[in-house]
């Protein structure tokens with residue numbers, strides 16, 4: 352419900368108005384949200400809470416009621432806020448202090464729910480897809496794939512081509528990870544049946560399943576493997592480098608042989624990073640069984656297309672050490 356302004360219990364307007372969010376602000380909001388979510392997970396683990404799901408209801412289950420949260424945190428002083436933020440940073444070292452952990456959990460839930468964190472995050476994420484900001488990256492994916500499929504088809508023998516053109520009536524399948532809209536080019540181009548997933552779907556958009564790709568059940572029937580996976584501006588939000596590697600490895604469990612994986616990253620991840628660059632990323636992907644097909648940079652992001660060739664052999668997998676550029 353973007354058009355309705357959120358209000359505190361006391362009637363004060365909260366969360367960002369429905370105007371466009373500046374890119375710097377959007378990035379701050381997205382980073383802040385992921386920071387809060389990851390700290391909350393750690394706290395829940397520490398508290399040995401059974402349910403560490405991220406839905407609003409589950410948060411509420413693990414938290415005080417909203418008006419209590421509001422009473423507790425609405426008027427906290429700058430110093431108290433600073434101390435909470437510091438405690439969040441050193442959460443790993445807080446053990447066996449249930450009172451402190453619970454207080455922090457309530458503070459995080461206040462920031463996310465009462466103070467508009469979740470809603471602002473969705474607006475900030477959506478604002479990146481605004482056409483004035485470079486828009487929906489899947490336009491590039493669709494162009495690349497259209498050309499590749501044409502080329503593949505023209506290289507087939509004639510008999511196979513006729514077969515193929517009959518087969519083209521069956522749409523190819525695509526998995527969009529981190530989907531925020533059902534109107535992206537990948538969905539509207541008519542070439543694919545698209546399955547869309549995202550960690551959050553607080554705007555409850557129909558057609559987007561709330562799911563963590565890392566927990567998506569593995570495919571048993573190989574006919575259900577995807578022709579394409581789109582993973583635009585998602586990898587950069589995975590906090591741990593080992594988890595980013597796991598995500599790249601996992602794509603192959605959902606792709607048909609010769610299927611494509613489209614990855615979009617903010618340009619600084621490739622061009623202004625201490626440990627990563629284009630060549631290193633491509634070598635990593637190659638060691639996981641993908642070959643690089645396209646690489647293109649724009650002002651702020653880079654687009655990559657890889658083709659899945661063969662599953663990585665764990666025995667032969669290259670060890671990549673963290674190395675300064």
Ligand SMILES: C[S@@+](CC[C@H](N)C(=O)[O-])C[C@H]1O[C@@H](n2cnc3c(N)ncnc32)[C@H](O)[C@@H]1O
Pocket residue numbers: 381476479480488528529530531548549550551562563564565582583584585588589615
């Ligand atoms: C910045 S948004 C990118 C949205 C859109 N794909 C784009 O290109 O603008 C990143 C999205 O990735 C989602 N995400 C991050 N990790 C994920 C995971 N493991 N499984 C599913 N979605 C994930 C987040 O919830 C978030 O909505």
